[in-house]
Amino acid sequence: MNTLQKQIHTLTTAAKEAGYILAAEPAEQINHALEAMAKALDTHRKEIQDENKKDLAAGKKRGLSAAMIDRLTLSDTVIDSMISGVETIKNLPTPIGQRYEEKNLENGLRLSKMKVPIGVVGIIYESRPNVTVDAAAICLKSNNAVILRGGSEAFYSNTILARIFSDVLRDTGLPEKAVQLIDTTDRQAVNYLLKESSTVDLIIPRGGEKLIETVVEHSHIPVIKHYKGVCHLYIAPSASPETARAIAINGKTQRPGVCNALETILIHRDVPEAVKKDIISALIQEGVCIRGDAAIQTLSDDVEPAGEEDWDREYLDLIVTMGEVSSTDAAIAHINRHGSGHTEAIVTADTDEMAAFQLRVDASSVMVNASTRFADGGEYGMGCEIGISTDKLHARGPMGVDDLTTYKWLVEGEGQVRE
Amino acid sequence: MNTLQKQIHTLTTAAKEAGYILAAEPAEQINHALEAMAKALDTHRKEIQDENKKDLAAGKKRGLSAAMIDRLTLSDTVIDSMISGVETIKNLPTPIGQRYEEKNLENGLRLSKMKVPIGVVGIIYESRPNVTVDAAAICLKSNNAVILRGGSEAFYSNTILARIFSDVLRDTGLPEKAVQLIDTTDRQAVNYLLKESSTVDLIIPRGGEKLIETVVEHSHIPVIKHYKGVCHLYIAPSASPETARAIAINGKTQRPGVCNALETILIHRDVPEAVKKDIISALIQEGVCIRGDAAIQTLSDDVEPAGEEDWDREYLDLIVTMGEVSSTDAAIAHINRHGSGHTEAIVTADTDEMAAFQLRVDASSVMVNASTRFADGGEYGMGCEIGISTDKLHARGPMGVDDLTTYKWLVEGEGQVRE
Missing domain, CATH: 3.40.309.10 (Aldehyde Dehydrogenase; Chain A, domain 2)
Structure with a gap:
């Protein structure tokens, strides 16, 4: 293992540990952190915009198009909509812990499914820096730890947003490693991430054809593609x-x-x-x-x-x-x-x-x-979406909080054994 | 593309076409074919056992253990249990076409999810030849086309069983390519199959650690692992x-x-x-x-x-x-x-x-x-199982007919457009 590979492994291992802690946290605790995050975005507005300016300056130097610069800009309006997005997510029902398909078997066993978080979700995106906050908030709402990998053009913006989120988690008694950003622009980092199948449970790539293809080709972790719309x-x-x-x-x-x-x-x-x-x-x-x-x-x-x-x-x-x-x-x-x-x-x-x-x-x-x-999570009444899955497994179309859950079978008995 | 690669591509393309036809077939048609398959297994008992003897002879020559030979043997008892398995699957409720989560949106649109087949399922297994029939029957019940890749030690047994299934499909008016076996023992065939992401929707590997690792490493298709139980x-x-x-x-x-x-x-x-x-x-x-x-x-x-x-x-x-x-x-x-x-x-x-x-x-x-x-599909009242998923996405634990479905969002309106 080289230094970068070790760094990624340390990060994903910390995510897995944080995920186990998060899985058992009650809804009130999660909602409290989301509320604090909405407030922190407002409090840190100036700091966020200062970091964003570094990205904008670098982008202009690199000759990004006006449309790209526009997408990258964290104006007051964009920050306001990030805040209201976090509040919307906070107010959604909590799926985790719900029991369903309950039945009693003939041998007296009680069988049910319980909704549980997926664990550790890795999100690789190219788009606007507000995805950093949206994705982290949706993952937190569903008790998942998240690893974020944004585009290099939003490096400073993503870094400050992820740091604020981690600080809020720590200050509200949740594991700060539940939200982590891969803070290197080295492209090799993604390849190492995609091999971390023992610590990362799901990869969601959102972006262009090339990004998706690279992820699918190299990932040893299950992938839900957010691919193009023809x-x-x-x-x-x-x-x-x-x-x-x-x-x-x-x-x-x-x-x-x-x-x-x-x-x-x-x-x-x-x-x-x-x-x-x-x-x-x-x-x-x-x-x-x-x-x-x-x-x-x-x-x-x-x-x-x-x-x-x-x-x-x-x-x-x-x-x-x-x-x-x-x-x-x-x-x-x-x-x-x-x-x-x-x-x-x-x-x-x-x-x-x-x-x-x-x-x-x-x-x-x-x-x-x-x-x-x-075709949109908001239009479908999901309150938010982490993206639109073009895959067929697990979640199809707009993916919301519920789609970031899986289930456990629970079997409860009084000492039953199999004949 | 070499000859084998072309052969695999032709096979998966035919599966995809068959899958599209199968997706629209009503439950009565599917159940009719399953009933015919149960009968055909009985009618062709001698032929199946003759082919099975070739595998047994080769296995004994290769020095397979008594336990392995026992698993490979298609005795009358094993064939009877295959027949009753197909009948059990036939009698399960049909998930395809069910609408759920129906709601009316404020703009007058009617939104629902409809259960649909996944499409083309590839199953790679090492175990007993009866998996050939079980897996094909579960896939057919959920309107999926299936591509089977069994172990080389059961080559003749798997070939005759898949052929009988295809014949039944053709004779009952369903696409015969909805059940296909990869009938070469060339190991490279699996690697080509795993690259067919535009025609195959899901790969289920059932087997030892090495098989699972190889599949995860090489697949460009979503995989649901049936891994070990510690x-x-x-x-x-x-x-x-x-x-x-x-x-x-x-x-x-x-x-x-x-x-x-x-x-x-x-x-x-x-x-x-x-x-x-x-x-x-x-x-x-x-x-x-x-x-x-x-x-x-x-x-x-x-x-x-x-x-x-x-x-x-x-x-x-x-x-x-x-x-x-x-x-x-x-x-x-x-x-x-x-x-x-x-x-x-x-x-x-x-x-x-x-x-x-x-x-x-x-x-x-x-x-x-x-x-x-x-922890078993039969014990959990699912009627059958294609295996036990150790993955977290889509299906976890015992996987039955319902777990081989996905959904579409249906939106119905009267000309609504988005503001």
């Missing part, structure tokens, strides 16, 4: 023209840079030409660049030809791929082939088509006559 | 002597070769010496070899000294490691350090101790005054 809208022949247009526009343009935005629109060939043209011109009017197949190209001179790879693309921009299909079956097959398992939508008035689409499309969220943009 | 019994000061003795004997000797058998007994130092001696002599009388720490060694001349590595050992034999602890906290800490997350038991009359043990021991099953041997 979200489709399928417009069936019976679709209401107004609904189809509204959902297409909303999905593509309301916030194009997020994972539940539309990337591809499939339209049944029997949809009236006037309706097709109306949707196309509405998209163009909103500044959307359309890449279409041969059929779509015949409908407008402004449609560019779609390349083979465009059908798998997550643009995160005002660009959409658009194509005609000859049946609902063909639309479903296309989506299952090109989708990323995130969110898929149909607009139709036909209940059989709705049911087939719901049954056969393989994605975390399936929308009927609603925008893909609703 | 199960502990902790005897507290208030334990009923009779209960403690009965559970120690049952856990260790009733069937020592299975994963929920006891491997370590921890006993509180305040348990009366006479009680300790009684348990030790009862174990010895049952033919158990005891490896003890210094305190246990003073209690009987027949106790051998325990080595450092014995505290982590899964003997699967009439051997037990035994030690004294000074507190329940120390017992819990020892178990969390040396256990494998399988099944842990306490014998006590103290309700605070019970609660602390249940809350703080990190294992899939926690027993209070009951034998570890009860």
